[in-house]
Amino acid sequence: MNQILKYWIYVLSTFFVVGITFSSVSSVYANSGHHKFHEEYEQLDAKTKEKVDSILSSLKTDLKELGLKVPDHPKKHESSQKLDDKTKTKVKEIFKQLKSGKITKKEADEKFAALGISPPKKDQHCQAFENLDEKTKTKVKEIFKQKREGTMTKEEAEIQLAELGVQMPKHPMHESYEKLDEETKKKVKIRIEEAKAEFKKLNVTFPKKFDSLTK
Numbered sequence: 001m002n003q004i005l006k007y008w009i010y011v012l013s014t015f016f017v018v019g020i021t022f023s024s025v026s027s028v029y030a031n032s033g034h035h036k037f038h039e040e041y042e043q044l045d046a047k048t049k050e051k052v053d054s055i056l057s058s059l060k061t062d063l064k065e066l067g068l069k070v071p072d073h074p075k076k077h078e079s080s081q082k083l084d085d086k087t088k089t090k091v092k093e094i095f096k097q098l099k100s101g102k103i104t105k106k107e108a109d110e111k112f113a114a115l116g117i118s119p120p121k122k123d124q125h126c127q128a129f130e131n132l133d134e135k136t137k138t139k140v141k142e143i144f145k146q147k148r149e150g151t152m153t154k155e156e157a158e159i160q161l162a163e164l165g166v167q168m169p170k171h172p173m174h175e176s177y178e179k180l181d182e183e184t185k186k187k188v189k190i191r192i193e194e195a196k197a198e199f200k201k202l203n204v205t206f207p208k209k210f211d212s213l214t215k
Helices: 002-015 025-027 034-041 045-066 074-079 084-098 105-114 124-130 135-147 152-164 172-178 182-203 208-214
Strands: none
Touching: 034 172, 045 182, 135 152, 135 208, 172 208
């Protein structure tokens, strides 16, 4: 049960970055389109969820065969379903208090421990930003804010981050995609467009992490 809880906490933790406390950074790694998919998924009926899971499972299998590194961890939306509503509410409230500054990370960890929950470990992205000094963190925060608001392009953000000695973190799947030859990239895009069309028929938002590979 703790493992399931840990994955659900990870979903909620996308609202902030551990150690830096500005949500705009996390939006780079898990953008709003992907969050929208998870939110919609929770509202679907059982039959539609089954179709969505089948489409994603088939897509992931095909992408792996084409050479992409697709995460194998349990689906976050499936994990969250296994939590009881009472626990979900308590977890959400803890993160709400943490995000608003009413409690510290240490206090939040203590509250999770009281629920028998192990807080998620910091990923390499969070650790990378944690090593920055306060002045640089402030500049990075502003860059991500402008990128999120649309006043700065991704390319411009990468240039400014590079000037600060900060490299834009990349998802393993995107890194593996960049290493593919052009012919394989075309096959990847075609397969993703097929899955995207199936999602459209179900009127469900397609996960942005896959859609971004077709741009």
